[in-house]
Amino acid sequence: MQGTDANGKVAFRTIYPGCYAGRWPHIHFQVYTSLSAATSVSNKKATSQIALPKATNDLVYVTAGYETSKNNQAQASLASDMVFSDGSALELATMSGTVASGLTATLTVVINV
Numbered sequence: 001m002q003g004t005d006a007n008g009k010v011a012f013r014t015i016y017p018g019c020y021a022g023r024w025p026h027i028h029f030q031v032y033t034s035l036s037a038a039t040s041v042s043n044k045k046a047t048s049q050i051a052l053p054k055a056t057n058d059l060v061y062v063t064a065g066y067e068t069s070k071n072n073q074a075q076a077s078l079a080s081d082m083v084f085s086d087g088s089a090l091e092l093a094t095m096s097g098t099v100a101s102g103l104t105a106t107l108t109v110v111i112n113v
Helices: 054-060 067-074
Strands: 026-031 046-051 094-098 102-106
Touching: 054 067
Parallel strands: none
Antiparallel strands: 026 046, 094 102
């Protein structure tokens, strides 16, 4: 999704990502300076990932449809993940809400463009 509010915040809706073999549950994102710049990946200013906390993953992955994710997460960790193993403190979201009513992941990301 694209767009920011007056404070530079962006919001989007998505399904909760599953956990695949060898990776910690995460969401990818890219930053562009404008909507028109977002038409070409060569214009991106930053690319990163948002790591999702284990406690929330555990709640989601016991719901129907996430059986494989539960098993994959049991074999993964932030420390062993190829992206987050060098430290995940700046990429780990804080969560609010419930599985039943919807979850919100929050992460402050500083981008110098």
